[in-house]
Amino acid sequence: MNGEQHCGGQVSGGGRHRVSQPSTWTAWTRAAFAAIVLLLSLAAPVAAGPSEDVAAMYSAVLRHLRPLADQGNANAQFNLGFMYSNGQGVPQNHAEALKWYRLAADQGNAEAQLMLGAMYRNGDGVPQDYAEALKWHRLAADQGNAEAQYFLGFMYSNGQGVPQNHAEALKWYRLAADQGNAFAQFNVGVMYMEGAGVPQDYVRAHMWFNLSAAQEVGHAARDRDELAKVMTPEQIAEAQNLAREWQPKRP
Numbered sequence: 001m002n003g004e005q006h007c008g009g010q011v012s013g014g015g016r017h018r019v020s021q022p023s024t025w026t027a028w029t030r031a032a033f034a035a036i037v038l039l040l041s042l043a044a045p046v047a048a049g050p051s052e053d054v055a056a057m058y059s060a061v062l063r064h065l066r067p068l069a070d071q072g073n074a075n076a077q078f079n080l081g082f083m084y085s086n087g088q089g090v091p092q093n094h095a096e097a098l099k100w101y102r103l104a105a106d107q108g109n110a111e112a113q114l115m116l117g118a119m120y121r122n123g124d125g126v127p128q129d130y131a132e133a134l135k136w137h138r139l140a141a142d143q144g145n146a147e148a149q150y151f152l153g154f155m156y157s158n159g160q161g162v163p164q165n166h167a168e169a170l171k172w173y174r175l176a177a178d179q180g181n182a183f184a185q186f187n188v189g190v191m192y193m194e195g196a197g198v199p200q201d202y203v204r205a206h207m208w209f210n211l212s213a214a215q216e217v218g219h220a221a222r223d224r225d226e227l228a229k230v231m232t233p234e235q236i237a238e239a240q241n242l243a244r245e246w247q248p249k250r251p
Contacts, residue, residue, distance in 0.1 A: 085119075114147055182215035206227055
């Protein structure tokens with residue numbers, strides 16, 4: 001059965017709020033930073049208490065990163081910016097974080113471009129500037145960064161720094177969703193359910209809600225189940241089959 005056909009029931013969705021924005025501490029960032037800490041923790045004193053262990057590890061990370069950052073290493077600059085942004089091993093300092101993120105972002109580091117965009121979007125250490133946020137998110141998104149693609153979609157969906165444009169929002173959400181970003185998958189589901197920027201398609205909406213629910217995002221499972229109440233058994237079976245067959249794409 002064609003996914004754009006649905007039974008007579010209606011799902012109220014007008015004005016539905018999009019899912020809350022995820023943290024910009026990405027899986028890649030966590031893994032990279034954890035790897036540095038794990039490597040350097042081998043030299044930490046075993047006899048030290050938990051708080052001293054953490055302080056010693058951050059100190060070792062800083063000693064490792066700062067010379068590399070000063071020499072222009074973009075990954076080190078990004079990680080140093082991250083430590084200042086989150087007060088890890090140093091007092092939290094958004095201005096210093098911005099400095100290191102920008103140095104890395106100017107070299108094309110997509111993670112730094114993402115975080116720099118987040119700082120301008122949220123007004124962390126700088127006046128809130130959606131146009132500047134959009135610029136940096138787009139640069140990261142164009143490199144295939146799924147989180148940046150999600151936030152770019154969020155900004156188009158909500159008219160932040162650009163005229164609201166559901167079709168453009170869906171484009172960026174879909175790119176992120178295709179890579180497995182669960183928040184983008186949820187929002188793609190919402191847009192298919194509501195027919196925002198795309199013809200209404202309950203089968204596609206159910207599929208994306210299902211994929212997002214598998215990653216335990218927000219109300220994805222609840223919205224999927226509510227949507228199922230106005231779908232035929234054939235539509236539900238088709239949506240479930242699409243979800244089973246779905247595979248993430250590489251950027």
